Each structure stands twice: as C-alpha cells, then as structure tokens.
Amino acid sequence: xxxxxxxxxxxxxxxxxxxxxxxxxxxxxxxxxxxxxxxxxxxxxxxxxxxxxxxxxxxxxxxxxxxxxxxxxxxxxxxxxxxxxxxxxxxxxxxxxxxxxxxxxxxxxxxxxxxxxxxxxxxxxxxxxxxxxxxxxxxxx
Numbered sequence: 001x002x003x004x005x006x007x008x009x010x011x012x013x014x015x016x017x018x019x020x021x022x023x024x025x026x027x028x029x030x031x032x033x034x035x036x037x038x039x040x041x042x043x044x045x046x047x048x049x050x051x052x053x054x055x056x057x058x059x060x061x062x063x064x065x066x067x068x069x070x071x072x073x074x075x076x077x078x079x080x081x082x083x084x085x086x087x088x089x090x091x092x093x094x095x096x097x098x099x100x101x102x103x104x105x106x107x108x109x110x111x112x113x114x115x116x117x118x119x120x121x122x123x124x125x126x127x128x129x130x131x132x133x134x135x136x137x138x139x140x141x
Contacts, residue, residue: 025052025090025093025094025096025116026093026094026116027042027052027094027096027114027115027116027122028042028043028044028052029041029042029043029139030042030057030139030140030141031054031122031137031138031139031140032137032138032139032140033135033137034135034136034137036060037059037060037061038056038058038059038060038079038084039056039057039058039059039140040054040055040056040057040084040085040137041054041055041057042054042085042114042122045086045087048087050089050090051086051087051088051089051099052085052088052090052096052099052114053083053085053086053087053088054083054084054085054086055081055082055083055084056079056080056081056082056084057080057081058080059079059080062080063078064078064079064080064104065077065078065079066078066079066082066104066107068104068105068106068107069104069107070107070108079104082102082104083102084101084102084104085099085100085101085102085112085114085124086099086100087099087100088112088113088114091113094115094116095113095114095115095116096113096114096115097113098111098113099111099112099113099114100112101124101126103126108128110126110127110128111126111127111128112124112125112126112127113125113127117136120138120139121136121137121138121139122136122137122138122139123135123136123137124136124137
C-alpha cells in the first residue's frame with residue numbers, strides 16, 4: 001500500500017472516530033411534552049457537559065408564570081426558558097438516569113430518568129419513592 005493511500009485510510013479512520021464521538025445522543029433535541037402545552041430543548045448541561053438538561057423552549061400560553069413554585073419569591077418568574085430537567089447521567093446510548101424533573105403544574109421536583117425509544121419518542125419518568133409516572137414526548141422542530 002502506498003504511503004499516500006495509507007495516510008488517506010488513516011485520516012478517514014480518525015475522521016470517522018471523531019465524528020462518532022461527537023454524534024448527538026438520541027435524547028438531544030426539541031421535544032413536545034405529552035400534553036402538547038410545552039416544548040423542551042434537551043442537550044448537554046451548561047454546568048456539566050457530560051450531563052443532560054432541558055429548558056422550556058416554547059409554551060402554548062407564552063406568558064405563564066411559575067405560580068405553583070413552593071418558593072414564593074420564584075412564583076412571578078416566567079416558565080419560558082426555565083430549566084425543567086437537569087443532572088441526568090448517561091446509563092447507555094439514549095438512556096439517562098439520576099436526573100431531576102420539575103413539574104410546573106404542581107411546583108414539585110421528582111427523581112427522573114429518560115429513554116429514547118426506537119419509534120423516535122422519548123419516555124420520561126418522574127418518581128417519588130416507589131411511585132413513578134411516565135410521559136411520552138415527541139420530537140418536534
């Protein structure tokens with residue numbers, strides 16, 4: 001094999017490895033919550049790029065405030081841009097655990113996990129003690 005051809009093969013291998021290392025996890029993206037009232041943009045956390053977080057990026061009723069927050073000083077803040085999910089750790093491709101999810105409808109924060117499904121949806125579970133509830137989110141533009 002010529003040195004040029006060997007260099008081209010080596011460069012291709014390096015490029016393929018770096019591309020796969022930088023490929024987005026299947027949970028990353030913009031997701032419509034099950035109720036259809038909000039979209040959450042999921043991606044690496046600002047404070048920990050190895051973790052996964054998500055902010056509210058769209059609301060059906062854009063002016064909604066965080067009125068159910070248990071902290072009275074936060075009840076006037078807008079939900080738009082709010083960090084809704086945080087601190088997830090990867091458990092495998094498309095599987096994240098150990099996170100927290102904030103429910104603005106109740107003002108409560110739950111332990112959570114999320115899994116990208118083969119049908120292109122995202123299963124998001126929130127748990128208190130041993131009781132868990134799941135939602136199915138749909139990818140959106």
